[in-house]
Amino acid sequence: MDTHSAPTSEKSDFVRDIVAADLRDGRASGVVTRFPPEPNGYLHIGHAKSICLNFGIAAEFSGRCHLRFDDTNPVKEEQEYIDAIEADVRWLGFNWGEHLYYASDYFEQLYAWAVDLIGQGKAYVDDLSADEIREYRGTLTEPGRESPWRGRTIEENLNLFARMRAGEFPDGARVVRAKIDMASGNINFRDPVIYRILHVAHPRTGDAWCIYPSYDFAHGQSDAIEGITHSICTLEFQDHRPLYDWFIENLPVPSKPHQYEFARLNLTHTVLSKRVLLRLVKDGYVRGWDDPRMPTLTGIQRRGFPAEGIRDFAAMIGVARGDSVVEIEMLEHAVRGVLNRTALRRFAVLNPLKVVIENYPAGQVEEMDVMNNPEDPSAGTRKVPFSRELWIEREDFMEDAPKKFFRLAPGREVRLRSAYFVTCTDVVKDADGDVIELRCTYDPATRGGAAPDDRRPKGTLHWLSAGHAVPAEVRLYDHLFASPFPGSEGRDLFDDLNPESETVLEGCLVEPVLADATVGETVQFERLGYFCVDPESTAGAPVFNRTLTLKDSWAKAQAQTTP
């Protein structure tokens, strides 16, 4: 387990309550959980909730959690996803030790159990086509009809099943079905398919098989093989629980696991659907699975969200059985909480405006000491060069400034953070009347940012020495979808994409120490937000991704007065 994770608090939810009760009452002597992804896509923040739940419970109750790939459908699964999933779970801070498994590890056993079921007269080979099976299944309100092949003899079924395995039939020619109850109100009991023919190579087993077990026939039995005590999944599997139990009861499995369901995560302003995420990637709406706007764990990581923040978020939202949509602000709050404590502060000017300090000696350079993190004095200080010509943020100057604008304006004095107080004395404009430079004077007595007479400017600005600033590209990120509920009210999901989810800024400037920042490092650009170094950075040409802005009460007030 990650050493950074907070000490186990008294987290409580209905799943943990069940586990605790099972342990207390002796229904279980230990806890074994599992996180069972299908390797058909990348993990996203919704999976993080499940990962934190499963690994979290195992850790809290001194048990263990397995990572098991649910790889029973080779037509959708790929090794690339297997590798990415492992990396993402590890990044999140969890460790499965020796317990890495694949449902495909159990194909031989599963096959034997299917034979067993046939031998008991509880499963049969069906020659109906997929369409016919659907017709025979009935509807939600009408019972289904039994397949004409349901009465085959055990011998014939066994023979046919062996020939299915041997590859004698094409895809879709036959399936094996459990013989349960075509009239059940639970459609999963209407003779569910447990084996289908798929002449497709499997990422793990290659061409060893041309028949593959269905999810229902593989999941519970895999749990039983691994000695899983609490098989935790999402709500849509509730209807499958009776079937899960049926296989456990009717097969000579080594243990009897139980399934519990919780509500999957939904988040505003994004989409957590593998199908949609795949399309965003394949159709080029984003830079890839790791695009900083994607809710994938790899995207979130590239965006600069720390794993600890994701874990905090998971703990914050809890676990329950009711469908819900969590506001993305909660995730952002958790991330800011971690970053505020850990991110080093740096100066960066995104939209530069030249400032000349007229009474500052030309050619002089002072190394100002600046705190790396006011929240954490142990982070120390750094030197930031100060000189006669500076850059400040264009937004930090206003020619006709209202009273509540606490920044630079003609005749007004502000503090340049950790440097000096400066007063704007003149404004230089170009032929179009646009401000291109500010002339200021500084007060030598305010070195470091404090005045001997204790006067306190209302505003404090970040700045950069013109002769020392390092150019950088900065990518501003915002919610992937403009609507909190993408695709709601009949809208096309893709029409809700936020056109301003990514804004690339060229010509930004950062302080010298950032010239060789390492990829993945997240810092706070003072007064602007948290930014991390993107993998596309090259030597001398850093690229920063805006992880999150700082909360900005000034911007909020502005938004309210100018609707």
Next chain:
RNA sequence: UGGGGCGUAGCCAAGCGGCAAGGCAGGGGCCUUUGGAGCCUCCAUUCGUAGGUUCGAAUCCUACCGCCCCAGCCA
């Protein structure tokens, strides 16, 4: 009209017969060398609705209403 779930504040969520935790968002204030952070404070006389049981109900019972999931040889 079948089966399975769920309804506590704008959002997430405790609560398990004794008189509505906490967090996010939002409002107000203090403080501040980040309009950040931090701190203080306000924000459900009421728990989908209607009845009933009880000295007492968000918690128990009944009925109703609303929302979600299920008719893949996906998971």
